[in-house]
Amino acid sequence: MTENPIIPNTTIETIDTAFFRFMDETLNLHCNSADGWKKVPIIWASAERAFQVKDKKELRDEFGTLILPIISVERTSISKDVKNKGTYQANLAPKDNRIFIAKQLNQDKTENFANADSLRKNSQINFVTSKKNKKQVYEFISIPIPVYVTVEYKVSLLTSYVTQMNELLQPVMTRSAALNYFTIDAGNTRFECFIDPEYTHNSIAELDENERKYKTDIKIKVLGHLIGDGENQDKPQEIRLENAVDVKSPRESLFLIEDEGKKLKPLPVPTNYGKVQASGVAFKQVYLIGDGINSLYTINHGLNTKDMYIAVRENFSGYDRIEAGIGFQDSNNIIIDMGDIIPNDSYAVIIIG
Numbered sequence: 023m024t025e026n027p028i029i030p031n032t033t034i035e036t037i038d039t040a041f042f043r044f045m046d047e048t049l050n051l052h053c054n055s056a057d058g059w060k061k062v063p064i065i066w067a068s069a070e071r072a073f074q075v076k077d078k079k080e081l082r083d084e085f086g087t088l089i090l091p092i093i094s095v096e097r098t099s100i101s102k103d104v105k106n107k108g109t110y111q112a113n114l115a116p117k118d119n120r121i122f123i124a125k126q127l128n129q130d131k132t133e134n135f136a137n138a139d140s141l142r143k144n145s146q147i148n149f150v151t152s153k154k155n156k157k158q159v160y161e162f163i164s165i166p167i168p169v170y171v172t173v174e175y176k177v178s179l180l181t182s183y184v185t186q187m188n189e190l191l192q193p194v195m196t197r198s199a200a201l202n203y204f205t206i207d208a209g210n211t212r213f214e215c216f217i218d219p220e221y222t223h224n225s226i227a228e229l230d231e232n233e234r235k236y237k238t239d240i241k242i243k244v245l246g247h248l249i250g251d252g253e254n255q256d257k258p259q260e261i262r263l264e265n266a267v268d269v270k271s272p273r274e275s276l277f278l279i280e281d282e283g284k285k286l287k288p289l290p291v292p293t294n295y296g297k298v299q300a301s302g303v304a305f306k307q308v309y310l311i312g313d314g315i316n317s318l319y320t321i322n323h324g325l326n327t328k329d330m331y332i333a334v335r336e337n338f339s340g341y342d343r344i345e346a347g348i349g350f351q352d353s354n355n356i357i358i359d360m361g362d363i364i365p366n367d368s369y370a371v372i373i374i375g
Contacts (some may be wrong), residue, residue: 028166029249029309030210031259034250037173037246038097040208042066044187045177048196048206053091053181053189054268062190064276067096067178090235091186094178098241101172119190120261124163133160142342149251162263177240189237191221194240206244215338216247305375311358312368319358323373326353329333330375334358 045051046064053062097174135157137147144151177194194217198204202217219243225236250259310317323330332344346369347359358371 028163030208030251032168032171032208032211032249033252034100034248035214036208036211037244040206040211041173042095042246043114044204045093049193051093052189053186055091055186056272062091062093064093064095067094067176088180091179091181091190093190094180094303096176097173098176099174100173102169103172108141108372119167121167122162122164124161126163128159128161131264131292135159141307142344143336157267159267160265160328164261164263165259166250168249170245170247173244173246175242175244177242179236179238179240181236182234184236187223187238188297191238194242206265212322216243216245218242225241277354285328305373307375309371309372309373310367311371312362312364312366314335314365315359315363317363319360320351321356321371321373322354322357323357323375324354325373325375327375328353330373331372332356333372335370335372336369 038082042064051062052059136155139155139157140149140151141147143149166257179187179190181190198217203217204215204217206213206215220241222239223237225234305325307323309321311321328350332348334348335341335343347357347361349357349359351357356373360369
């Protein structure tokens with residue numbers, strides 16, 4: 023399970039625990055007894071009798087009979103009604119059965135990309151610039167689709183006297199207000215509860231010598247939701263995905279112009295710029311590229327050879343060398359692929375042949 027998930031894991035046991043704690047801690051019912059005003063114990067009726075007798079010995083007398091007054095809580099049914107679809111009413115495809123619930127910025131990875139670009143262009147990190155950082159990394163969080171269920175409980179009030187029954191029954195009626203409605207909490211999750219308007223009241227004894235007992239049954243419906251498969255969950259409860267960031271990488275493959283399908287801007291051989299002859303052996307040529315429109319450029323160097331050294335660097339700022347796609351059209355023309363549209367004269371291509 024994911025630690026500290028955005029949406030807490032909700033199981034059937036979560037609903038049972040929330041309801042039991044509401045009855046035991048929130049209502050906190052008391053009544054008069056032989057020992058004075060005291061809290062009425064609550065038991066979960068589905069527990070096995072043998073375990074209950076050993077675990078809660080104070081609830082029974084020496085003969086094993088329950089000591090009254092006492093409150094019993096029992097889960098009687100669970101229904102998954104198609105009419106109670108909750109928020110997600112569309113018939114979603116069964117693949118994975120997940121929904122995206124949040125999108126948040128991954129600040130650490132976004133900061134790493136910004137610092138790397140700043141170090142490459144300005145020779146220092148955290149360099150203040152007016153340009154917006156386009157390499158932003160977001161996390162997309164998904165969880166299983168919530169399944170809405172109706173859980174019905176039966177709360178039984180058992181007393182020896184009518185006065186005790188009245189003392190226990192009145193808070194149940196008044197604290198739910200006029201709507202027979204209340205909510206219960208399970209950590210960060212809240213469930214709605216509805217009390218059946220009819221309270222079943224009877225006496226467990228005939229008019230004979232046996233002790234008379236009084237019992238009132240209260241039916242309460244809880245509208246809950248289940249997320250995931252509980253302990254049988256084979257995938258993480260929360261799955262976090264990140265978007266891809268466009269990172270330029272060098273291209274080592276050769277390509278032909280007609281196969282590329284991009285608009286090329288041919289550059290003429292410069293006449294008065296950057297052409298230097300070194301010792302009659304090597305020629306150095308420098309071409310400025312960038313027009314704010316194209317990302318692919320052809321250069322006619324006129325050296326009639328493919329044996330040459332080619333590098334691309336920034337024309338402004340730190341003049342750092344960058345990686346670019348370089349291909350040969352023929353012995354006199356090369357193709358420079360920057361991978362993206364670049365501003366006017368922002369990069370220089372150096373050719374030594």
